Amino acid sequence: MAGMLPCLNQKSEKVAVRFKTRSAIPATFLAALILLAPPMHAADEVENSPTTAAASETSASPAPEQIDTEAADSAQPAPGASEPTLEARLHDLTQASLAQTPGIVTDLARIGGRDLLPLFEAMLAGELYYDEGSLQLMRIAEDGAGIDQASDILSGEALGPREPRSAGKVRINNRLRTQLRDTIARINLTDGTDAQRRAAARAILNDVNEDSVVLLREAAATEDDAGVRELLTVGIAMRELTVADTDEKRLAAIAALDGRLETPVRNLLTRYRDDPDGQLSEAVQDAADSAVANSDASVEFYRFIEQLFFGLSLGSVLLLAAIGLAVTFGVMGVINMAHGEMLMLGAYSTYVVQQLMPNSVNASVLVSIPVAFVVTALVGMLIQRYVIRYLGGRPLETLLATFGISLILQQAVRTVFSPLNRRVVSPEWLSGSWQYNEVLSLTNNRICILLFSLLVFAILQFILRKTSLGLDVRAVSQNRAMAQAMGIRTERVDALTFGLGSGIAGIAGVALSQLTNVGPNLGQTYIIDSFMVVVFGGVGNLFGTLIAAFSLGTANKFLEPLTGAVLANILILVFIILFIQKRPKGLFPQKGRAAD
């Protein structure tokens, strides 16, 4: 921090001079902000020297070793030995090392089959435990009220509440997770719900071989859902393509796979197009080429949609972060460096609410929205009442004072909550993604936040346009003396406006808690972006803020794949500096009397 202050001081003279005209505030301010930004450490240059060319010649290509085969063997029955019983294998499961477990799972799947589905599912979810005395296997999971309940793994019989710590856990690792998922997929392929069968069919597409194609054929015979059957036929066609021995068969299989978007299909077809072994006829290669090209067009299109969504989503985060500032800085003209800390307080409110109602994660996020609004609005009004009011209209002093407040708030949070990040759990409806097709899937939390930001924007517009408070706010911001003469209590309006702006920042903090860290530094990450958006959009213009947020977000996301995240940020900043030079009042400058 000490490093930042001197640069403020050095700059202050220039800043003071330029603050004479109001229109220059944004440009100068931005310059000051950029100076305030944490120093970017010049990373040492990475030279891509071709030093390793020689080295790579000498080394052989890596062959993945199966390290734990011997361990797995030891868990497998010796050849000729009698088939182990289900009970024996279940018993082994509780005693096995991680390396032995895969063998046991294979056995269990063979002996128990679909009866053991609850066991595999509990194991995959990490909910499979055993009693250390009786070695009875059980599932321990939270019930609706957040109490850990145990139930027998096979019969499902309830065994009453039980602490997971008091039981032994059947440990799993990635290899086991893969195996369990495959096992479950195989079982579900014929028996599960529509969604399960679809997921199972997708999973098997990744590994179509002699065994799994038998399963696919069996399932296809009885499948009545058209979508799942399509996936099954694709799988069968993939197998047919790989085992085909004549061009006719190959061409027929390729025709069946034409235009499919599934990754394994595209990989397979690409292999046939490129023909690394050089054994395929030109006709087959051409057919594969056109099949890949057909899907390429759709893939490109959906990638574009996805990128657009990423941009809009980044824009919605920028909008949320900036919209409170658009009120305090844009409408009231107060340079509020503590705005970021209002976001932080909103996020911490979410954390506190979640601590208070640990059993209803889903509701806690909704509850924290009004809580965060009230908390941050109160803090904002206190700051306005006891600090900013006395600095009325002196931008530089306000800037320094609010910067100081932001440091105080950060350190206060460090003292109260510890400097460590706090853990905010995402509710289920904010996790996962909405899968439109093989290529395009949009994450739920981003969709919700996009909608939420538009909702907040609409509500704010409503308050400023349609309520008497809004009328007062606009009157005071346009001409304070005249508004006062007309009987408006400007002091009260100032406090309420600042409270509104801060409260909205608090709401934004709730949304941010679902995306990023809840920690003392949360605010600093967003303060610069917030000012950037407001200044770019035009100070005092809410619609400008909206347009600026979404256009900067989209531009950033379309630049990122080309230049990398670091350079994309720099380019956007450079663009804004140039833009402000040309149009100091931003995209949508205020016109008429309000502008003076």
Added chain:
Amino acid sequence: MKLNKVFAGVALSLTTLTFSITTFAQDTIKVGVLHSLSGTMAISETTLKDTVLMMIEEQNKKGGLLGKQLEAVVVDPASDWPLFAEKARELITQEGVSVIFGCWTSVSRKSVLPVIEELNGLLFYPVQYEGEESSKNVFYTGAAPNQQAIPAVDYLMNDLGVERWVLAGTDYVYPRTTNRILEAYLKSKGVAAEDIMINYTPFSHSDWQSIVSEIKTFGSTGKKTGVVSTINGDANVPFYRELGNQGVSAEDIPVVAFSVGEEELSGFDTGPLVGHLAAWNYFQSVDVPENEAFIESWKSFIGDEDRVTNDPMEATYIGFNMWVQAVEKAGTTDTDAVEDAMIGITAPNLTGGVATMNKAHHLSKPVLIGEIQDDGQFEVVWETEGLVDGDAWTDYLEGSRDVIADWTPPIECGNYNTVTKTCSGQNYE
């Protein structure tokens, strides 16, 4: 009369008290603690400050060192790199500390380095770092690249069969250098250039949508893909969240991280992370008596049952114990004597083995790979068979291949070129 006597008594006892405090103060060995207690790095470094304080308290309970009590001098460099140098100077010249435990980021260490060498101080640096450095005045108790990055890549390659590599990092010295080493290493193992994707993001990057989507596309060619992450602290939460939301599971694309430990995980909702990996020299979950005792004393010292331990804490623990032994062996806290005594010193680590300080001022330690569990702890899935000697200068980069560090006679150099037989002095970059 009576009252006067009482007054006299109080005055007398106060004088003796002050006197005893002054004599007491003269009789202590001062230990400097140079960790950020505010600013960005406070999140990680505060814990290490507390660890040093705990070690000092325990040592004092055992009767101190050389018959004197240890006294901690804590300063706050506030995550401000130039301030690290100023505070180090203050610790040595004004406070007269015998040793400094401190620094986390490589930038802060590089900032302290000239001061500590000029004033002939002693610094114990407890964090995994990018290597390519060995100073006479610094003991590196964290992992060098060959004690963390290289074994982790070996594990992905040999045990998980990874063929395509994403090297994702935050844009600063440690990830850049580590990735440069890893890239050279992977190429030396026959990985083609198009199978390596390198991506850098700014500090505290929070919008990972397009990068995760890129990783997904990169990993969809049918070859097993793994991510080697040198992403720094804060940016990890949104990164893993995005991985989870976009449906990238650890089974499909495992991520092995070098900067994510128990402490960082305690601020995460670990649900989406289960199965991803981390490579360290220590995990809290390692079940040996030394570790159990350490965790116990840590929890009671900090007064919080939920506090976790992590790898840099172990490095601090080892470093502190080694320093205590070296001072006892040398019989003085004089820097040069302690430096000589340090080499070859052994101290128990917390994973059931023994760490040795080698001639390059680095440690020999085991390397562990753990999978993240849903309780925020790690399940060890792999470990090196023996100890790995910390290699200050990597063998995989041109220019660094022939360089070694050896602080014993006759070489006595941190940057000795074995081909030209010259010591290029303290020029590290």
